[in-house]
Amino acid sequence: MRPDKISRAAEPVFAHAPWLSVYLDDVEFADQTFKYLRLVESDGTPGTVVMALWGESVGMVRQYRVALDADVWELPRGFGESADDPIKDAVRELREETGLAADGWTDLGTVMPNSGLMVGSVRLWLATVSGERDLAALDDEIDQFEWWPVSRLRAAIAADEIRDGFTMAAFLRAELRGLLPGGDR
Incomplete structure (x- = not known):
C-alpha cells in the first residue's frame, strides 16, 4: 500500500562514511505514522x-x-x-x-x-x-x-x-x- 506522505530524513542517524548511512524517515498513512529505516550504501x-x-x-x-x-x-x-x-x-x-x-x-x-x-x-x-x-x-x-x-x-x-x-x-x-x-x- 502506498503511504499518504513520506518525509525523508535530511541527516542520517548513523553514518559509517563513505560506506553506509542510516536514516529514519516518517511514513504517514491515514490512520497512523511510523518510522521507517532506510539504508544508503556508498551515497547511492x-x-x-x-x-x-x-x-x-x-x-x-x-x-x-x-x-x-x-x-x-x-x-x-x-x-x-x-x-x-x-x-x-x-x-x-x-x-x-x-x-x-x-x-x-x-x-x-x-x-x-x-x-x-x-x-x-x-x-x-x-x-x-x-x-x-x-x-x-x-x-x-x-x-x-x-x-x-x-x-x-x-x-x-x-x-x-x-x-x-x-x-x-x-x-x-x-x-x-x-x-x-x-x-x-
Whole structure:
C-alpha cells in the first residue's frame, strides 16, 4: 500500500562514511505514522560484482564476513565509487581482489539487494581473462583465490553451498544468456 506522505530524513542517524548511512524517515498513512529505516550504501552509487571467466573456470574468492562470523566463497565485489563510469569500479575490484586484468567485459545488468530496506543497487559484470595474476596489485581483504570449473560453481549453487546472492545473480544472468560453458548439461 502506498503511504499518504513520506518525509525523508535530511541527516542520517548513523553514518559509517563513505560506506553506509542510516536514516529514519516518517511514513504517514491515514490512520497512523511510523518510522521507517532506510539504508544508503556508498551515497547511492551502485556497487560492483565481477565474474572472471578463464576458459571454463570462474575466479572465486574466500573472504571472512564479520556479519556472518564465517568465511564464504563468492565472486569479487565492492562498493561503488565511480557513479559516472561503473566499469572503473569493476576493473578496480577485479584487480584488487584477484590481481587479474580483463580482456573483455560484458555488462550483466543490475540487481537490488534488498529493495524493502536499502537504497542501492549492484552492477554485475562478466570479465574474460587470459593473463597472469599480478600479485602485487592485491589488497589484504581476500583470504584465498581459486579458479573453479563452471560445473563446480553450478553444483555448489544447486547444493546450497554458495549462498551469496550476488554470486548467484551473476551466475544466473550469465547462464541464461548462454555466456558460460557447459550450459546445455
